[in-house]
Amino acid sequence: MRSLLLVFLALLLLCGIASAVNVMVESDTKSGVIPAQITFTGSVSGNETGVTEWSWQFRRVGDPITATPIVASGRTVTPTFNRPGTWRGVLHVVTDGENFQSRPYEVVIYEGDYVPIPGFTASATSGTAPLTVTFTDDSTHKPTSWHWNFGDGASGTGPRVTHTYTEPGTYSITLRIENPAGSFSQTWRDKITVYQRPVAAFSVDETSGEPPFTVSFTDESRGGITTWEWDFGDGEQSSEQNPVHTYERPGVYPVRLKVHNPYDSDTLVRDNLVIVATRPVVDFTADVVRGSPPLTVQFTDISGGNPNQWRWDFGDGKTARTRNPEHTYQYPGTFKVTLTASGGQVSGSLSRSGYITVIALPEADFSVDRTIGSAPLKVRFSDKSSGGAEAWRWDFGDGKISRDRHPEHIYTEPGTYTVTQTVRNEFGFDVVQKTDLITVMQPTVTPVPEPEDPETMTVTANDSSVTNRSPAFDLSLDIPFINPKDLFSEYIRLIREIMDAQRL
Known part of the structure; x- marks a missing residue:
């Protein structure tokens, strides 16, 4: 039994030495377009002496065996391929006094119009x-x-x-x-x-007076406005940008402006804006009607008839009794303002619905559906900002950004990433940064059974028929492909293991 194993190991030793030379090929590209020039470089490992000859042959797949191949010599060659198709190259070398060759190496050549x-x-x-x-x-x-x-x-x-x-x-x-x-x-x-989306806005020079009462309207709209539609509330309209209109009859009139750009439109209606009367009327103005909190507004009484008593209701639960009060709106919302005035030659009240609009500054915040996983890792980001954000910008920490409100992003490289969200509206912006929010790990590799390697052999010794000798034993050895310089010491170690096992 021992002698058989020694003989078998000796054969493996000889085979290992004979097959230790490995010829390899690499190229600067695996494809090209006619006329394609591809540089190939050969290398050899496991040889004892230097390479004395390098020769190449390239054949096109599908050509008859009698077709003339492309040939070249030298460790590095750059042949020119003038025909499309798959070409197989084989490198032949002479080293250690023997001939060796590489495995076929394929490149693909395409027509120029590909x-x-x-x-x-x-x-x-x-x-x-x-x-x-x-x-x-x-x-x-x-x-x-x-x-x-x-x-x-x-x-x-x-x-x-x-x-x-x-x-x-x-x-x-x-x-x-x-x-x-x-x-x-x-x-x-x-x-x-x-x-820009059109936003309708306008101002007037006066809001109350006796008929005939002439008012100048000034357009303050934004967004590339191309057309204007004015409705003065008395049955009259205009398409001018900054019209002047005369009210002939007493009354309280709303004014409506609709503006258009080539892609969208917007409408603004100001309730009870123009008051035309033969007697004094209650009226007021404000220096600003739109903004972010805290929004401070200066109200001015422009009532006729010299009133001496005033009561203001600002629509947020607050009131005032001075003639020209200043009021600060602390919270977002749309507010109705009412002025009641009396004394002198006037007594009455005026309410304007939706007169003050307060839009909050945006506050950035967001959530994600996951924070850890293997690459490639898809993460869904959900905007949770408040305050009427109108635009979003995301920085995912890997050099990529998005301007979607609820983006999806794929992280392709392992690492830890900090995510930053910026939100804004017409009055300001806010930023939130979540440090080391996303952790991306190396891709998970699922073990796959390896095919049998021809360079590995399993030796099994099982001799149960022998009597009055050492007990039967099972021994499996995986003998790998080893550099010739290490073969002798490795096989001596294996022989000693076999002999030790037999003594048990």
């Missing part, structure tokens, strides 16, 4: 903010990867992507695509135009 040409369609190219656009790739020659730059600092990947523009402006789109023949990038300048 290089992809970027192109896409957009669901919209202009509109008011926030403008959501879906980009769909229609590039030629079957791209295999896509990278989009939307021009506002955000990016995306894939053949179909959706992006929301929250800021007015003109944006250029860059699309980089790839396929095995190569890659190409193209930029479309000023492709997307985002306009």
Whole structure:
């Protein structure tokens, strides 16, 4: 039994020495376009002496065996491929006085018109903010990867992507695509135009008087307004930007302004704005009617008839009895203001609904559906901000940003990431940063049974028929592929293990 094992190990030793030379090939690229020049480099390991000869052969898959191959010599070669298809290269070397060759090494050569040409369609190219656009790739020659730059600092990947523009402006789109023949990038300048949403606003020079009462209206709207529709409340209209209108009859009139830009419209109605009377009437103005808390408003009594008593109701539970009070609104909301005045030649009250609008400063906050996982890790972010945020900006900590309200983001690299959210409206902004919020671990590897390796052999010794000798034993040895310099010491160690096992 012992002699058989020794003979078997000796054979393994000889086979290991004979198969220890390994010829390898690498190239600067695995594909190209006609006429393609690819640089190949050979290397050899496990040899005792230097390589005395390097020779290459490249054959196109599908060609007859009689076809002339491309040949080259030298450790590094750069052949030119003038025909499309899959080419297999084999490197032959002479070392240690013997011939060895590499495994076939394949490269793919494409026709020149296989290089992809970027192109896409957009669901919209202009509109008011926030403008959501879906980009769909229609590039030629079957791209295999896509990278989009939307021009506002955000990016995306894939053949179909959706992006929301929250800021007015003109944006250029860059699309980089790839396929095995190569890659190409193209930029479309000023492709997307985002306009500000129209916001109607106006002021008047006077609000009360005797008929005929002439009022000058001044448009203060924002958002690229192109048309105006005025309704003065007395049956008359105007399409001018800054009209002047005369009220002929007594009455209390609301004024309505509707404004348009090419993509949207907005309407503002100011209740009981103009008062026309033959006798003195109660009236008031305010220096500001819209803002963020705390919003301080200076009210001014402009009543006729010289009143000497006043009572103000500011709509937030607070009142005043001075003629021209100053009041601070502490909380967001829309407030009705009422002035009651008497004395002199006037007595009455005037209420204006929705006269004061207080919009809170935004307060940033958000949540996530997960904070830890293996790469690639998809995380859904949910905006929890308060205060009427109108725009959002996310920094995911890995160099990527988003301007969506509730974005999804994929972390592709292991690490710990800090996430920052910025929210804003017309009156201000707020920032929240959550340090080391996302932890991305290395991808989880599922063990897969390895196929039997021809360079590994299992030796099993089982001799139960022998009597009056040492007990039968089972011994399995995995003999790996070992550098020849270490073979002798390794096999001596294995022989000693076998002999020790037999003594048991």
